[in-house]
Amino acid sequence: AQSVAQPEDQVNVAEGNPLTVKCTYSVSGNPYLFWYVQYPNRGLQFLLKYITGDNLVKGSYGFEAEFNKSQTSFHLKKPSALVSDSALYFCAVSSMFSGGYNKLIFGAGTRLAVHP
Amino acid sequence: DGGITQSPKYLFRKEGQNVTLSCEQNLNHDAMYWYRQDPGQGLRLIYYSQIVNDFQKGDIAEGYSVSREKKESFPLTVTSAQKNPTAFYLCASSPGTGNEQYFGPGTRLTVT
Numbered sequence: 220a221q222s223v224a225q226p227e228d229q230v231n232v233a234e235g236n237p238l239t240v241k242c243t244y245s246v247s248g249n250p251y252l253f254w255y256v257q258y259p260n261r262g263l264q265f266l267l268k269y270i271t272g273d274n275l276v277k278g279s280y281g282f283e284a285e286f287n288k289s290q291t292s293f294h295l296k297k298p299s300a301l302v303s304d305s306a307l308y309f310c311a312v313s314s315m316f317s318g319g320y321n322k323l324i325f326g327a328g329t330r331l332a333v334h335p
Numbered sequence: 336d337g338g339i340t341q342s343p344k345y346l347f348r349k350e351g352q353n354v355t356l357s358c359e360q361n362l363n364h365d366a367m368y369w370y371r372q373d374p375g376q377g378l379r380l381i382y383y384s385q386i387v388n389d390f391q392k393g394d395i396a397e398g399y400s401v402s403r404e405k406k407e408s409f410p411l412t413v414t415s416a417q418k419n420p421t422a423f424y425l426c427a428s429s430p431g432t433g434n435e436q437y438f439g440p441g442t443r444l445t446v447t
Binding site for chain 1: 339341366375376377378379380383385393423425427429431432433435436437438439440441443
């Protein structure tokens with residue numbers, strides 16, 4: 220079955236420290252991978268995506284993610300966390316064999332809490 | 336959230352009533368989507384449309400219906416057949432295959 224796993228329900232990090240939010244996926248074919256962020260009672264905001272090319276992709280607000288094909292992972296990272304980064308983060312994947320590239324499969328989300 | 340509007344932000348209905356959620360976009364996107372979000376479950380796809388006058392069921396279409404008569408509009412009706420309709424509903428649009436989706440601000444539906 221096609222799926223996305225975000226193994227941590229919550230990640231806690233001190234302001235100024237690096238952060239990582241983990242994502243692994245299981246799809247057939249070449250994946251398109253996305254990260255979104257959601258603030259309370261709001262819609263999702265797009266952060267970054269991997270389609271092809273360089274495995275390290277840079278996105279909005281200083282976030283980046285690394286595509287690792289052998290480990291089927293796409294972890295979200297930021298070198299120095301801000302309190303304002305505290306939010307709910309979703310990883311999503313699409314592929315030709317998971318309903319088509321138009322259809323995203325979302326992980327359950329990881330809540331990031333950055334403490335002052 | 337820019338370019339996609341959902342109304343109302345909060346909606347309350349009595350059990351047994353149908354209710355329609357509005358979604359409008361001015362991004363000239365071909366594809367539009369409806370998701371349901373429940374705590375701890377991420378987003379689940381209800382319906383999607385890749386072109387006007389065409390739409391497909393997602394993973395949890397039972398108890399829902401949609402129409403796509405205009406490119407800009409993709410309303411979702413939650414029918415009385417939906418057993419657990421209370422949820423946060425998100426609409427999204429995308430310019431095409433492989434592109435990121437842009438989300439509206441959501442409608443929180445409470446059915447009592």
